[in-house]
Amino acid sequence: MTRAQADRGAAGTRRGLLRLRAALVLLSALACGAVTASFAGVTATATSVRERAAPAVLQAAAARHALADTHVEAVTALDSIVRARAGQGLGLLTGPGEEYEKRLALAGQYLNQVAEDNVAGPSASARIQLSVELISAYAGWIGQAGAHLHRDPTRLLGATDLWYASRVLTTPGSGVLGHLDELLADQRAALDGLLAGTTTTAVGTLGLLLPVLALAALLVVAQVRLSRRFRRTWNPPLLAATALAAALAGMALWAAHTQARVEAAAAEVVAVAEGWQGHTDEATELARTKLLGMLGPDCPDACGPTVAEVDAADLPAGAATLVDDPVLTDRALAARTELADADHEAWTALAPLCGALLVALVLLGLHPRLDEYRFRPR
Numbered sequence: 323m324t325r326a327q328a329d330r331g332a333a334g335t336r337r338g339l340l341r342l343r344a345a346l347v348l349l350s351a352l353a354c355g356a357v358t359a360s361f362a363g364v365t366a367t368a369t370s371v372r373e374r375a376a377p378a379v380l381q382a383a384a385a386r387h388a389l390a391d392t393h394v395e396a397v398t399a400l401d402s403i404v405r406a407r408a409g410q411g412l413g414l415l416t417g418p419g420e421e422y423e424k425r426l427a428l429a430g431q432y433l434n435q436v437a438e439d440n441v442a443g444p445s446a447s448a449r450i451q452l453s454v455e456l457i458s459a460y461a462g463w464i465g466q467a468g469a470h471l472h473r474d475p476t477r478l479l480g481a482t483d484l485w486y487a488s489r490v491l492t493t494p495g496s497g498v499l500g501h502l503d504e505l506l507a508d509q510r511a512a513l514d515g516l517l518a519g520t521t522t523t524a525v526g527t528l529g530l531l532l533p534v535l536a537l538a539a540l541l542v543v544a545q546v547r548l549s550r551r552f553r554r555t556w557n558p559p560l561l562a563a564t565a566l567a568a569a570l571a572g573m574a575l576w577a578a579h580t581q582a583r584v585e586a587a588a589a590e591v592v593a594v595a596e597g598w599q600g601h602t603d604e605a606t607e608l609a610r611t612k613l614l615g616m617l618g619p620d621c622p623d624a625c626g627p628t629v630a631e632v633d634a635a636d637l638p639a640g641a642a643t644l645v646d647d648p649v650l651t652d653r654a655l656a657a658r659t660e661l662a663d664a665d666h667e668a669w670t671a672l673a674p675l676c677g678a679l680l681v682a683l684v685l686l687g688l689h690p691r692l693d694e695y696r697f698r699p700r
Contacts, residue, residue, distance in 0.1 A: 339688055342544055346563075346684040349537040354677025356530050357570050361577040362670050363520040368584045370441070372661040375513040376591045378439040380654055382509050383595035383602075385432035386502040389457070390605035392425040393491055396464050397612045400484055403471045418468050426461060430454070441516070442508035449505050456490055456498045463487035481616045488613055492606055499606065506599070510592060517585055522578045530574045537680075538567040544688075559687030566680050573673055576666075583664040590657040597650045 399419035437450050464487045471480030491498050541564045548557050 342540075342547075343684065343688045346537070346540060346544065346688075347681055349533055349540060350563075350677060350680040350684060353533040353537045353567065353570055354673060354680065356533055357574050357577070358670075358673035358677070360520075360530055361573055361673050364522075364577045364581045364584070365666050365670050367516055367520045368580060368661065368665040370516055371513065371584055371588055372658070372665050374439045375441045375509070375516055376588060376658060376661055378436050378441055378509040379506065379513055379591055379595050380658075381432045381435040381439065382502060382506040383598040385429050385436060385453075386499060386506065387598040387602045387605070388425050388429035388432055389491065389498060389502070390602040390609070392422055392429055393488065393609045394605045394612075395419060395422040395425055396467075396487070397484065397609045397616075400464075400467055400471050400480065401612055401616055403468070418464050422464070426457075429457065433457075436505065436509070440509070441512040442505075443512075446505055446508045446512075449501050449508070453498050453501045453505065456501070460487050460490045460498060463490060481613075484613060484616065488609065492610075499602070503599075506595060510595070513588055513592070517588055520581055521585070522581045527574065527578045530577075531571055534567060534571045534574060538564060538571070541567060557687050559683040563680050563683040563687065566676050566683070570673065570676055570680075573676070580664050580666060583660065587657045587660040587664065590653060590660070594650050594654045594657065597653075601650075 396418040399422055433450055433454060437447065440446050440450070463483050467480045467483035467487060469480075470483055474480075489497070492500075494500055541560055545557055545560050545564070548560070
């Protein structure tokens with residue numbers, strides 16, 4: 323072989339090594355960028371769902387539930403005033419009672435928490451403010467009903483005040499419970515939007531893995547070519563780079579698994595909210611039954627079409643007593659715990675760190691081979 327042929331061969335080898343290095347660096351950047359973006363997006367979603375969206379959904383449902391329970395307590399306590407004054411052996415009460423005050427305060431606390439965690443924008447904030455104002459009006463009617471019933475429980479004035487309070491709470495479309503229904507729907511829609519932004523499919527996960535798999539394959543090819551060309555069995559930096567590529571693939575799969583966990587926990591949050599909605603409806607119907615009893619048997623026909631319409635509504639099955647389901651509370655706690663466990667925000671920096679190490683190892687692994695062809699006497 324002539325000197326010119328040897329020089330041309332060396333130049334060709336150097337060009338091949340340069341192309342290999344460029345391809346490995348490019349694939350490292352692509353793989354690292356894709357995995358970093360995916361993992362950061364999923365962890366950001368997990369954080370937002372855990373810290374704001376899921377609590378907003380649960381607190382909105384809990385506020386509605388607490389308010390319905392408040393109404394049951396108010397109607398029950400005020401009905402007790404009437405029965406006590408009628409001589410049925412019950413102690414004389416002077417208002418809706420301490421339990422009513424506790425539940426009303428609890429509903430207000432839940433609404434304040436929804437306002438802090440709100441992810442549905444200004445319209446939801448305005449709905450919260452309106453609900454707070456309506457609750458204040460409701461409490462005013464309840465207080466007035468208690469005062470009237472305490473003075474003269476035989477007259478309908480107190481029961482009428484209680485009826486107006488009930489309408490503030492339950493009127494379809496304009497009542498507090500209706501507004502809280504809309505608020506809950508807004509928070510659920512915002513939660514769904516957050517999850518949709520980073521949702522993963524099998525095809526999407528495969529697309530995310532493609533640059534990582536291509537990088538790993540090219541690293542193996544580079545290892546084989548270098549071992550044959552330079553008669554060296556192993557290239558430790560490239561072996562380490564291959565291990566990091568496998569770690570990137572693991573992070574991509576971890577991101578998909580995390581998204582699935584977040585979606586499952588969010589679905590459980592929604593299921594709990596729906597369970598509380600069902601109990602709210604039962605409590606509302608229980609209060610309606612007691613209130614109609616206070617108005618008297620003749621009132622549905624004699625008190626106007628609104629009372630008659632409310633009286634004619636069907637009572638749902640199971641609405642005989644106020645239901646307090648600790649199972650729903652336990653499920654809500656379990657869902658929030660799962661969201662906390664799925665939040666790996668602290669690990670987000672791993673992907674770019676792996677990418678930087680990958681590039682450094684590729685350069686380190688190929689530099690000695692390139693250096694062998696850099697200086698050759700002519």
